Amino acid sequence: MNKEELHRYIYESKGNESNICQICAIKDGEIVYEDSWRGFKTADPVNVNSVTKGIMAILTGIAVDKGAIESLDEKVINFFPDYQVKRGEKTIYDVTIRHLLTMTAPYKGKSEPWKKVCTSDDWTKAALDFLGGRNGITGEFRYATLGIQILAGVIERATKERCIDFANRNLFIPLRIPEHTIHGASSKEDQFDFFMNKGPRKNEWYSDPQGAVTAGWGLCASGRDLARIGDMVLNKGMFAKTRIVSEDWITQMLTPYLKLGERFGFMEYGYLWYKPYEDREVYAAIGDSGNIIYVNKEMNISVGVTGTFKPRIFDRVEFIEKKVLCCSTC
Numbered sequence: 001m002n003k004e005e006l007h008r009y010i011y012e013s014k015g016n017e018s019n020i021c022q023i024c025a026i027k028d029g030e031i032v033y034e035d036s037w038r039g040f041k042t043a044d045p046v047n048v049n050s051v052t053k054g055i056m057a058i059l060t061g062i063a064v065d066k067g068a069i070e071s072l073d074e075k076v077i078n079f080f081p082d083y084q085v086k087r088g089e090k091t092i093y094d095v096t097i098r099h100l101l102t103m104t105a106p107y108k109g110k111s112e113p114w115k116k117v118c119t120s121d122d123w124t125k126a127a128l129d130f131l132g133g134r135n136g137i138t139g140e141f142r143y144a145t146l147g148i149q150i151l152a153g154v155i156e157r158a159t160k161e162r163c164i165d166f167a168n169r170n171l172f173i174p175l176r177i178p179e180h181t182i183h184g185a186s187s188k189e190d191q192f193d194f195f196m197n198k199g200p201r202k203n204e205w206y207s208d209p210q211g212a213v214t215a216g217w218g219l220c221a222s223g224r225d226l227a228r229i230g231d232m233v234l235n236k237g238m239f240a241k242t243r244i245v246s247e248d249w250i251t252q253m254l255t256p257y258l259k260l261g262e263r264f265g266f267m268e269y270g271y272l273w274y275k276p277y278e279d280r281e282v283y284a285a286i287g288d289s290g291n292i293i294y295v296n297k298e299m300n301i302s303v304g305v306t307g308t309f310k311p312r313i314f315d316r317v318e319f320i321e322k323k324v325l326c327c328s329t330c
Contacts, residue, residue, distance in 0.1 A: 003033065003327045010037055017319065019198075019289060019310035021046050022223030025328035026231045027301040033328040034224065038308070044200035045178075045220035046306035051293055052205075052219040054285025055171070055229070056151055057101060057272040059163070061249030062170045068158040072098040076105075076131070076150060079157040083128055092132035100151045101271040102257050103141050108133040112146045118191060123208035124153035141258050141269065145216035148272070152215035163213045164205055175232060175239055177225045182207035183218070194218070198308040217287070226304025230293040233283070234302050254283050265315055276317045290316045301328060 001009070010017045021040040025033040036042045063069045076095045077083065085092055091106055099105035107130050120126035127149040152163045159166050168179050183194070183206045194206060206218025213219075232239045233254075236247040256268030256275045268275040274284045281297035290313040294303040303320050307313070 001323055001327055003035070006323055006327050007035055007037075009323070010035075016290070016310075016313050019307040019313070021306045021308060023303065023305050023324060024223040024227040025301055025303045025324060026227045027299070027328060029231065029235075031224070031227070032301075033324070036223075038198070040200055040306075042224055043222050045203050045222055045225075046291070046308065047194060047201060047206075047217075048219055048221050048226065048291040048306060049217050049287030049289055050145065051221075051226065051285045051287040051291045052215065052217050053145075053148055053272040053287075054293060055167070055219055056148055056155075056215050057253050057270075057285075058171060058229070058233075058245055058249075059155055059167055060097070060101065060151065060271070061245045061253060063155050063158055063166070064249060065246045066159070069097065069154070072096060072101065076100065076154060079154045080125075080128060083125060086129065086132075089132045091134070091136050092128070094137050095131060097151070097154060099137070100147060100154075102269065103143055103147075103272075104137075104139050104258070105131060105142070105144065105147055106133045106135060106137060107131060107142060107144055107147060112144060114146070117146050117149070118186070119188065121209050122212075123149050123210075123214065124212055128153075141260060143264075148216035149212075149214065152213055156212065162211065163215070164207075164211075167205075167213075171229075171244065174242055174244055175225075175228050177221070177228060178203040180205050180220075182211050182213065184211075196309050221304075221306070223304040223306045226291075226293045226306065227302050228304075230295045230302025230304060233293075234295050234297060234300065267315075276315075282317070284317060286315060289313050290319075292316045292320070294320050296325070299325065299329065301325065303328070 022036045117126040127146045180203045183204045201220040206214040237245040237250045253271040258269040283295045285293040290307040292305050
């Protein structure tokens with residue numbers, strides 16, 4: 001499939017590819033393929049959903065490199081001395097930053113309390129109410145988008161800087177990604193529009209009433225931005241001869257610590273990044289609606305794909321490998 005055929009295939013798609021807005025591929029530091037669809041320009045930001053988590057992993061590494069976070073085994077609760085632990089709760093005292101990064105932190109209840117957290121005045125503290133539970137630390141994988149909100153709070157407390165400012169200064173601007181602002185609204189109606197609106201967004205990051213970024217979702221970025229982040233990961237933390245994050249952190253972040261179940265395609269999991277194949281050097285930050293940063297060390301290529309809201313689309317790795325790589329490397 002050549003570039004023209006791929007453009008037509010996505011343009012005419014009525015299935016899983018019908019929501020794709022942008023694709024950008026970078027190989028050996030150069031853009032080798034870039035295209036857009038459905039009224040989007042190549043630089044237009046899109047809500048990339050849980051790809052945001054992969055960005056949070058990188059920001060955590062930068063905080064570690066700077067010494068703001070001394071160890072991933074630091075207890076999460078130590079960063080929130082003003083938080084009042086609920087009566088009878090003990091497990092929360094044992095949860096570490098590493099548990100958040102590997103999605104092995106324990107939480108109360110069987111489902112995430114979206115309404116409680118997302119209608120509160122402080123989403124980070126509301127998420128802390130969700131952390132812990134009677135079963136203790138089990139080491140089991142539990143995918144919890146709201147739990148990553150706590151990670152944003154850790155970074156802010158550790159660096160004494162708003163997470164959005166920390167990200168702009170240490171990640172986005174050095175990568176020549178447009179400076180981002182907080183979204184600035186968080187009503188129920190606005191949250192619905194943020195997810196469902198199929199038009200381009202601003203260079204923004206969704207935020208709670210305190211101005212704290214939503215760490216598990218809500219970053220808006222273009223396919224080019226995602227591919228550029230992937231290229232930095234591919235190059236072990238370097239971009240244009242500038243060190244963004246340490247090589248040691250990239251290695252830790254991509255190292256698989258868990259084998260996931262059928263819901264996640266039996267992929268392996270590092271620090272908020274996936275490893276789709278046990279025997280290949282392929283990694284990804286994945287979000288709903290098919291948003292993805294795809295990194296292939298074997299071919300030295302990174303791919304960013306964005307898409308507007310479409311349910312039941314999660315993993316675009318197979319699509320990238322069957323449709324995109326061939327027209328990016330020919």
